Amino acid sequence: RYPTEIDLRLSILVCIAISLCGFVATVLLVPVAARYLLRRNLFGRDINKKGTPRGAAKVPEALGIVTGIVFLVVAILVQLAVSFLQYNLTADSDWLVEYNAALACICFMILLGFVDDVLDVPWSVKLVLPFFSALPLVMAYAGHTSIIIPKPLVPYVGLSVLDLGLIYKVYMIMLVIFCTNSINIHAGINGLEVGQTVVISSAILIFNLMQIGASTDLDYKQAHVFSIYIMLPLLTTSLGLLAFNWYPSSVFVGDTYTYFAGMAIAVVGILGHFSETLLLFFLPQVLNFLYSCPQLFGIVPCPRHRLPRFDPQTGLLIGTSDMNFVNLFLRLFGQCTEKTLCIRLVIFQVFSCLLCFQLRSILAGWYK
Ligand code: UD1
Ligand code: MG
Numbered sequence: 110r111y112p113t114e115i116d117l118r119l120s121i122l123v124c125i126a127i128s129l130c131g132f133v134a135t136v137l138l139v140p141v142a143a144r145y146l147l148r149r150n151l152f153g154r155d156i157n158k159k160g161t162p163r164g165a166a167k168v169p170e171a172l173g174i175v176t177g178i179v180f181l182v183v184a185i186l187v188q189l190a191v192s193f194l195q196y197n198l199t200a201d202s203d204w205l206v207e208y209n210a211a212l213a214c215i216c217f218m219i220l221l222g223f224v225d226d227v228l229d230v231p232w233s234v235k236l237v238l239p240f241f242s243a244l245p246l247v248m249a250y251a252g253h254t255s256i257i258i259p260k261p262l263v264p265y266v267g268l269s270v271l272d273l274g275l276i277y278k279v280y281m282i283m284l285v286i287f288c289t290n291s292i293n294i295h296a297g298i299n300g301l302e303v304g305q306t307v308v309i310s311s312a313i314l315i316f317n318l319m320q321i322g323a324s325t326d327l328d329y330k331q332a333h334v335f336s337i338y339i340m341l342p343l344l345t346t347s348l349g350l351l352a353f354n355w356y357p358s359s360v361f362v363g364d365t366y367t368y369f370a371g372m373a374i375a376v377v378g379i380l381g382h383f384s385e386t387l388l389l390f391f392l393p394q395v396l397n398f399l400y401s402c403p404q405l406f407g408i409v410p411c412p413r414h415r416l417p418r419f420d421p422q423t424g425l426l427i428g429t430s431d432m433n434f435v436n437l438f439l440r441l442f443g444q445c446t447e448k449t450l451c452i453r454l455v456i457f458q459v460f461s462c463l464l465c466f467q468l469r470s471i472l473a474g475w476y477k
Pocket of ligand 2: 296363
């Protein structure tokens with residue numbers, strides 16, 4: 110028997126229940142882990158509070174490790190529950206292979222992120238870490254490696270479907286490297302790393318539900334249900350972390366979190382076959398990356414932190430000439446508090462996701 114509509118709905122409900130437990134677990138564990146991390150001298154200076162890092166408060170760092178571990182436990186429990194519910198189904202078990210590969214990638218990325226937080230690896234090494242983490246997925250990937258040519262272009266290309274083969278696998282790795290690093294460099298003010306992840310994962314969940322509702326193809330629906338199995342735990346565990354990381358942060362998330370979140374999102378885009386849509390959700394990150402290129406590639410000098418300047422007189426942040434969105438927003442829309450700046454950037458993320466939905470509905474016509 111193949112999974113029916115009812116099976117899929119039931120498994121989504123189970124996933125919601127377990128993910129909510131994940132939220133509670135994160136909220137309970139973050140303060141405990143924060144004490145242990147501080148004891149091991151894993152802390153960061155809250156740079157935007159005092160002007161210089163020197164006098165700034167010590168904030169426990171790398172709390173993404175809690176989110177990551179709770180996420181993994183939740184994701185494994187979801188897998189267990191779903192396979193239990195569907196134990197008598199004969200549907201191909203490809204999804205289990207891919208799901209396990211996805212979890213292996215995420216787990217590997219959490220490990221490398223934590224290593225980065227503890228050892229502070231150089232920037233060039235940071236760039237290639239996700240490459241290794243993405244390998245389990247590329248090896249296990251059973252889906253197609255072809256792209257559909259938009260209708261208006263078919264006469265010019267001469268094909269309606271183009272099989273990219275190996276190039277598609279290279280593209281998958283590039284996507285993982287992009288997603289993980291682009292979240293990590295769109296960061297540095299309280300709440301921004303988690304804030305953008307919460308918005309993107311919510312947008313993906315809405316997109317999955319829309320696709321499940323609109324399609325009659327069970328295979329297609331299942332691809333989006335799998336995305337929900339990963340995005341829902343990511344959303345709830347991130348919200349648990351946000352409770353502590355929102356302004357004024359009592360914990361920092363660390364590269365453990367930014368890499369973990371980027372990897373989880375990239376993996377569902379690949380397995381759910383919606384990586385193009387995913388890149389539209391990543392509009393702020395894409396723009397921030399493009400704008401950062403001169404500094405990232407050493408054409409313009411790049412300091413260790415590209416953060417705004419704090420004005421002790423007014424308590425406001427002032428944009429520097431560093432080329433990222435945090436500073437650009439301050440230069441464009443005027444100086445403001447750290448909290449306001451974070452809210453502005455998160456709202457920009459929300460608008461980008463709304464634009465993505467709009468754009469998708471226009472572009473979908475090209476593929477009909
Ligand atoms: C990336 C950015 C860097 C930015 C940093 C902040 C690039 C190339 N690198 O580096 O410009 O400054 O992220 O995350 O764009 N911090 C705060 N407040 C926060 C969050 C972080 O002051 O709300 C500071 C703390 O000192 C914390 C440190 O940033 O310890 C974490 O930096 P880290 O994640 O190690 O920096 P990178 O990812 O290397
Ligand atoms: Mg970082």
